Amino acid sequence: MASTPDLSNSQAEHDNPDINRNYDGSTQTIPGATMGRHTAFQLAGQHMITNLERLESINPSSGAMFWKAVLTALGDCADQVEIYTEAALKHGATEDEILAVINHASSFAGTPRAVNTMRRIAGTLASARQFERPRETVVRLRDHDTLIREYSPGAAGTPIILIHALSMDGRMFTEVAPSLTSAGRVITYDLRGHGYARGAPLTTSLDHLVDDLKQLVDILDIEKADVYGASYGGAVAQYFTLAHPSRVRSLCTMATSAQGHPLLATRATRAEEGHMQELVAEAIIRWFLPETIALNPWFVRYARANVEQVRVEEWAAAWRAMAALDCLHRIPEISVPILVLAGKQDASATPEHMKPIYQESPNGTYVELDPGTHMMVMEQPEAVANALLNFRKVVDEKC
Structure with missing residues (x-):
């Protein structure tokens, strides 16, 4: 199995969540939306990152939806969840598709985290809604x-x-x-x-x-x-x-x-x-x-x-x-x-x-x-x- 770079947080990273380690172990300051990628790498390594970046280039909404699932599982990533929700909506994902991702994520992340995710993005979904919800x-x-x-x-x-x-x-x-x-x-x-x-x-x-x-x-x-x-x-x-x-x-x-x-x-x-x-x-x-x-x-x-x-x-x-x-x-x-x-x-x-x-x-x-x-x-x-x-x-x- 390929070795995984040390991605443990330094004190600076703890104080500034926008500092993210790259996959080679170096650090750079990037908006917090990279948290999903960080977690995905920890879960499955560079192979997952490469495949998902390829998916994003083909279908941006699918990539955004995946990162949403990762962030739901991670928990306590409210800002990042909203960023990916907005990206998914921008690229054509529907409210039902977004809700389905959260429902699927709840099976391994747990209901409390799924509920917290829903609470955080409810306003974003409502403002983007084009049709009456039945x-x-x-x-x-x-x-x-x-x-x-x-x-x-x-x-x-x-x-x-x-x-x-x-x-x-x-x-x-x-x-x-x-x-x-x-x-x-x-x-x-x-x-x-x-x-x-x-x-x-x-x-x-x-x-x-x-x-x-x-x-x-x-x-x-x-x-x-x-x-x-x-x-x-x-x-x-x-x-x-x-x-x-x-x-x-x-x-x-x-x-x-x-x-x-x-x-x-x-x-x-x-x-x-x-x-x-x-x-x-x-x-x-x-x-x-x-x-x-x-x-x-x-x-x-x-x-x-x-x-x-x-x-x-x-x-x-x-x-x-x-x-x-x-x-x-x-x-x-x-x-x-x-x-x-x-x-x-x-x-x-x-x-x-x-x-x-x-x-x-x-x-x-x-x-x-x-x-x-x-x-x-x-x-x-x-x-x-x-x-x-x-x-x-x-x-x-x-x-």
Whole structure:
């Protein structure tokens, strides 16, 4: 094992925390933000420093996030923690990503240090916040817990329920939901097998997910809602409207169709055969524009992480449920207003797949976004929010 330079503090270093020893043992006066590097070297040597500096040059936010974890573990580094928080935010890290780093660090640093870190950076996070933080509540359904996020929970009028895509969770509406609060209360929740509801008994069908949603609206005492779903969530929204028409005032299907395909079930089989890494890459390429993937913004990182961390059995169950989607022939039964929101660049639910819903609907509206991708909720949030608000306004006038 390579020898480690003597990094013990001299009296001068004790009196001036901005004096830091270099990795060769010499000293220089540098801002206290180097404390994370100092500690990382003590933990794992120059090899870690070299690799992390390389990471910083490629993705500055990732480097800043790592140093934050080190400082959380070290404790008593308030100024340095704030410096790295500001750096991470500057380079595109989200509040949720920063909180996740602290949560992970707490497992080896301990809860008190994690709490102290949170207290120190709370003001920095609040001042940088661009969107309203929702009220989060854990709700117990029949056989599992889920997490609901409520925006403007006390608002009057018909609530909007947003249902997320396969592999995502309610956080995919981070930039859309706050924009909808001008119309009233907005609710997201995590579907069985996703987000907070991971580990629930496996999904057996779309009807199974409808039963979950029915119990949720009963628990929340929601008599009638505007139900808007994206992709997998759009399939659930259609089935829910058909099963419980009296509980739905309007319906929106985003980036979804009304007819499944056997190809979708192969994604389940391939995952079970050990090809999950291939599926991660395919999903990201299918969901976003190439130039967006190259920029790697928060929602691409979020989507990729969700797929990488998925349990294969939950992924497979969800895709088999989606493959069995079959309600196009029943769309004429839906009398409430329907918005069919398609994306011109959507490689999964193409406009050709979505137009039949509008064509079969007795009260439908078709809107096609350009640009508009499969994950338009995240990639084109402003356009999506505007389309939903315009639709909601029309529904309010009709009802």
